[in-house]
Amino acid sequence: MRTSVSLTLLIGLCCPLHLCAAPPTSPARMATIPIQGRALQLIDQSLADLEAAFASDPQAPSVQRLRDETARNLGLLRQRVLAIPGLPAPALESFASGKPAAAPAPLPESVRAVGELNPVWELDRQTRGERWLFNLQLTPEDAKTVQAVLKIQAQVFGEITQPSARVFIQEKDAQIQRLAAQWKTFYESVTLQEYPWESTANGWLDVKRPITDIPTRQVKLFHPVSGVVAFQGRQSSSGSPITGAEVLGLQWYDPGAGYKPTWGLGVLVTLKAEGERSSGLGLIASYRDFKFGYRQSRRLDGQKVDQAIISINLARYFDFTPSRALKQAVDKLQASKGN
C-alpha cells in the first residue's frame, strides 16, 4: 500500500506571478498547506490522459488551444512541486515516487514555490449555455479532449489548487476581519466622539490615506473646552470658570488600547471672563481626559494676566489654597453640566 508523504508547501504553489514576486515574509507568518504525496502522480497521469485523449480526438484542431493551455498549466504546477527549495533530496524522491523514505527526513516548516499558474482552475460560466476554461470556450463539449480536461480540472482543482486557495484566502479573510474590527473601534471611539465638522475635516485631510491605514491622530477644530483657573500670576486662583474652544489642535490616539486619546495639543481661545477686558488666548495640552493649559488675557485696568488652566476632572486632584473657592467653582460647573 502506498504511503502518502505529508509535507508543508507554501501556498504560493498555485499563486500567480505577481504574488510570488512579493518580498519573502518571515517563515512563521507564511501560509503553509499540507499536500499529499499523490500530487506529482496526479499531475503526470493528467498529462498522459490529456495527450491520449487529444491524440485520438477527431475534433483535435478545434481543441488545440485548450490542450495547449491545460498542458502548460499542468507543466507549471509540476515544476512548482519539484522546485521546492530546501526540501531534502530523500524527501523529494519519496515525494515524487510516492514511496516512503528509508528514514523520515526532516521537512522544512515552510517552502517557497516558483512559477505561475492560472489562479482559478475551474469551470467558468460567463453566459448562459456556454462553458469556459482558461479563457477558452469548451466547444464542442463531446470532444474527447474537453472531457479529459473537465476530469483533470475536477481532480486537480479538488486535490491541489482548491486546498491551497482555501488556506490562502482564510489568511486574507482574517486580515479583513481585523481591519473591520479596528475601524469599528475607531469609528465608535473617535469619529462618533468628534463634532461632525471635526470628523468631516479629518476625513478630508485623510482622503488619500489607504483604508488599511487607520489614523492614529486627529485634528481638533473649534472644539469646546471648559475648565477652571488653577493659578493666576504667582498665586493660586479663585477658581473662576473658563469656557472657550480649542480652535485648532492635534490629538493622538492609542490603537493598542481601543483608540483611547493619549496626548493632545492645541490653541485655546476663551470667552471674556468676569473682570477682564478681552477674551483670552493660550495653549492647551491634554493627556487622556485630563487637560491643562496656559492662558493670557487683559484685566479691566489693562494689565496682562497669565493663568494656568486645568480641566474640571483634573482640578479634583489638586488641593488649592484657598481651596474652598475652587471647590465651589468645580461643583458649580459639574452641577450645570449635570443639568
Place this chain on the structure above:
Amino acid sequence: MNTETTVVFLHGMGKHDATFHEAAWAFLQEKHQSLSGQPLAATAIPFVYDDIFESLRQTGSLADLQPFIYDAGVLGVLQDLQASDLFLYTHVLDVLIWRFHTQARARVITQLAAALSPLLVDLTEGPDRQLVVIAHSLGTAVATDVIHLLAEQGVTDYKKLPALHMLANVAKVLERPERPAYNSPPEPSLCRPWTREPADKGALQRYHSYRNELDPIPLVDAFRPPWSGRWFQSTTFKAWGAGVQPHDILTYIKAPEVYMPLLWSITLDEATYTPEREQQEMALGAAPNPATVARQAVLRDLAQHYADKPGFQDFLKLIQSMTGQKLW
C-alpha cells in the same frame, strides 16, 4: 449539479432594516417556482449599512458638513438645498455622507467586506458553491468599493466572485477622484470582470449592470465601462413600476430582463433560463401598469433633462427634484 448558493443584497439610499430584501427575494422565489417547478434552493443575506450613517446623523446636524465639501459645484447645490426644507432628507444625506465623510465610508466598506469575505472563503469548498451579489442604487457604489478592497487585499486572487448584479448602477457618478469606477488614471476599481489572465486582479467572473430607462437616477453620468462584452453585460429596459416608482428595487427585480439572468446566475439552471424563455417572459410582462400619466410625464422630463449630465452635483439636484415631487 446540486448548487449551494448564497445571495447577498445591498440596499440603496434611505432608511433600511434587515428585512429590506424580503419583497424582492419573495418575488424571485415565486418566479423560480413558477418557471422551473422547483423551490429556489438558495440563502438570501441582507447587508445593512444604514445604521452606520444613522449613528453619524445623531452626532449633530450634517449641515456642519458643508464647510468641508471641496467641490464648488456641489457646494452650490447644497446652498440651494439648504434654502428649501428638503435638505435633511435621508436620501441626500446618505449620498453626502458616502461621498464626503471618509471615516463613515471606511467603516461601511470594512464592515461589509468583513461580511462578504467569509462567503468568498466558502466558495473554496467546492465547485458547487455559488455566490451572487445584488446591489441597488447607492448599494452599487458601496459594492464597488467593498469588492475593490477585497480584491486589493488578495481575497479574490484565487476564487473570483461569480456574479455581481448592479441594479440602477450609480458607481460612475458616485466615484471619487482617487478611485475611479473604470477610467484611469489613477488605477480604477478592481470591481470589474477578471480578464482571465493569471496575474489580473479583476475581482469578478461576471458583471451585470441594469438600467431602467424610465428611472432618471442611473442616467446621470451613466455607467459605460470599456470592458469586453463577454464578461460584462449591460442591460437596459423600460418599466414604470407597478405600485412603486421606476427607481425602486422591485421595479428592477420584476423586469424579465433582470430576473431571468439573475435567477440563472443563482441556480445555473441552463434548461429553464434560456434566452428564448426570456423573450417569452418579456412578451408577457408588457402589460400596462398603474402609474399615473402625470407622474410618468414628470419622470420622463427628469430623465430627459438629466440624461448624461456629467457630475455629482447634477445627481444631487435630481434627488432633490425627486424628493420634492414625492417620487420616492
